[in-house]
Amino acid sequence: MFDEEDLETIREERKRWASETHDDSERRERFATVSNREVDRLYTPADVADLDYAADLGYPGEPPYTRGVYPTMYRGRTWTMRQFAGFGTAAETNERFHYLIDEGQTGLSTAFDMPTLMGIDSDAPMSDGEVGKEGVAVDTLRDMEILFDGIDIGEVSTSFTINPSAPVIYAMYVALADRQGVPRSEIRGTLQNDMLKEFIAQKEWAVPPEPSLDIVVDTVEFAVEETPKFHPISVSGYHIREAGSTATQEAAFTLADGFAYVEACMDRGLDVDAFAPLLSFFFNSHNDIFEEVAKFRATRRVYARLLAEWYGAETDDARRLKFHTQTAGQSLTAQQPLNNIVRTTVQAMAAVLGGTQSLHTNSYDEALALPSEEAVRVALRTQQILAEESGAADIVDPLGGSFAVESLTDELESDIVDYLDEIREMGDGSIRDGVLAGIERGYFHREIQEASYEYQNRIEDGTETVVGVTDYTIDEETSPEILTVDDEVQRRQRDRLEAVKNDRDDDAVEEALAALSAAIENDDNVMPPIIDAVKAYATMGEIMGVFEDHYGAYEEAVGLA
Structure with a gap:
């Protein structure tokens, strides 16, 4: 993109600037991202000297999709605004659903309680004390009928955050569509259903990894034939990041899981260009705005390239990496909880600038309890202000061409591919087998634990600042109004x-x-x-x-x- 003589002049001028003009007094010896990736004080064209515009950037809606998966992005339609909702009984969550729809939410996102997540009934001994406590309890199709009472599921997109028992929830939603008279081909939404991530990070499971993978493939096969507008998997890096991974690990391990599902579906005989458009992804958006934007852009680029090179995907629909984003739950603090509104806004802005397709913004009180109505409204209004008032939705890939962002994107891409090559090597050429081997050997656990330990050490030695916790603390009694789930919920x-x-x-x-x-x-x-x-x-x-x-x-x- 740049003339070599011009680049050499820029390099020389940068050296001159550093020695003659630049003031060496800086407030820290080292500046790094949340993931501990060191960043320079200044970026120039010399940092992206090898950038090939057509091959590395291109245009939105065209390979390699670095700049976005759709040509107009939010100028055509804003991202889907979702707020995680689910507590108590189906009737109580149904009320919250109606409230959110009335407040302008454009998609529903369902949280389930621990018994439902683990595939056990509310009357099981293991469920005692957990029914309805961190999400809605769903035992039978009757609960699903109540959950969506008065809601036309042919008109709304619904996300289900559930994994071991995901096929059962999916079946209930299909059955509900049949009961409502909605054609299966018209229901829209996303099933998380990412079991590989569970064995890597979140640790909710029922049966072992290999049969779990086979069941996931069954849902994909069924979706291709019966529910072509419904995403049967949301390959989830979010929980990998929440477990303590770096941005690079989040992207690489998520792509590895995604490619493992691709290989498993192809082994079943499914056509990659038929099922890949139904795959969706789910990422975390953390505090470092430029690292997060670069992560999203690099991940799209790697996915598009390798899906074609490794698996022969030919269509644009197959190679587009479409993803949902949730702001970083692990970044929320119980101390000075209103500070979380600012954190969430920064994280949401990163997701928007990075080209997300849907977004959940955490509520400021979630470090303390399930979110209150007021906190949920503020979180939703945060998205609406970004969409309608900030200008962030008006320009496609507005940070594209930034020397810093392009340099970070290239760095992340290289590091992501290094991880993928390592995982593929563990599987003797198969990502699927590499992921299964990595789970069995504890590879992913060790990588994430080391990153998490390193980050915690940086907090404790003062390298990382957590506002209101490590610095800028005040004496306060943190007692905002919080949502509580009555013990009567379990009885009912x-x-x-x-x-x-x-x-x-x-x-x-x-x-x-x-x-x-x-x-x-x-x-x-x-x-x-x-x-x-x-x-x-x-x-x-x-x-x-x-x-x-x-x-x-x-x-x-x-x-x-």
Whole structure:
């Protein structure tokens, strides 16, 4: 992009500036990103001397998608604004859904309680004290019917943050569409359903990794045929970052998981250009605005290139990396919680400047409890102000061409590819096998733990500043109004579950569960029998129990936690 003589002049002038004009007094010896990537004081064309505009940047909506996956980006339509919602019973969460829609939210995002996430029923002994506490309790299709009462699921896009029991929730949503008379081909939304990430970072699982991967492929296969507007996987780097990874690790490990799903689907015989457009991704947006923007841009570029080079993807739809972003939960502080509004705004701005397709902004009180209505409204208004007042949505890739951002993008791309090559080598040429081997050997755990330990040390030795915690502290009593979930929720949920069990046809339930068992034994796709089972009002725990009967329950090897 730059003439070599001009570059040499710039290099010489930079040296002159550094020696003659620049004041060496700086407030720190070293400046680095949240991920501890050192940054220079000044970037010039010399830092991006090898940049090839056509190959490395191009134009929005065209390969390599560095500048965005759509030509007009937010000038055509703003990102989908989602706020995570779910607590107590389905009826209470339904009220929050209606509130958010009335306040201008453009997509629903559903949080589930721990029993639902783990695939056990509210009346199980393990569920005691956890029902409805960190998300909504869903035991049967009846709960899903209440959850979306008065909401036309043919008109709204819904995200489900759930993994081990994701196929059951997916089946319930499909069954609900059938009940509402909405064609399956018209339902829109996203199922997280990223089991590889669970074994790497979040640690919610039911059956071992390999059968878990097979079940995920079943959902993709079903979605291609039945729900082509619904994303059956949201490959999730968010939880990898929340566990303590660097930005590079988040991007690299997420792409590795994504490529593992690609290989598994291709092994099933699926066409990459048919299923890849249904894959979506989910990233964290942390405090360092330039590192985050560079991360998003580099990840898009790597994905587009390697999906073509390694897997033969030919269509634009297949090579576009579309992603949801959530601001960094781990950055929120209980001290001076209103400071979290500023953190969230910076993180949301990074996601927008980096080209996200949908966004969740954390509420300022989430370090203390489930978010209150006021906090949720402020978080949603943050997105609306960014979209309508800041100008950030008016220019596509506004930081494109910045010497600093382009240099950081190149650095991140190189480091991401190094990780992917290492993982692929662990699998003897297969990313899928490399990821499974990495899980078994504890590779991902060690990498993340070392990064997390290093970051914590930087906080404790004063290298990293956390405003209101390590510096700028005040004597205060932190007691904002917070949302609490009444213990009566558990009783009401268990009563409803008992009523459903009393009213249903037990023979139909047993027949449906037997059909699911037969599908597992015959290596058939499990989604059709799961849908039949939920329509018979089989419970979450009963359905997931069939999988555990066949595959056993997974237990992490000692020393890998």
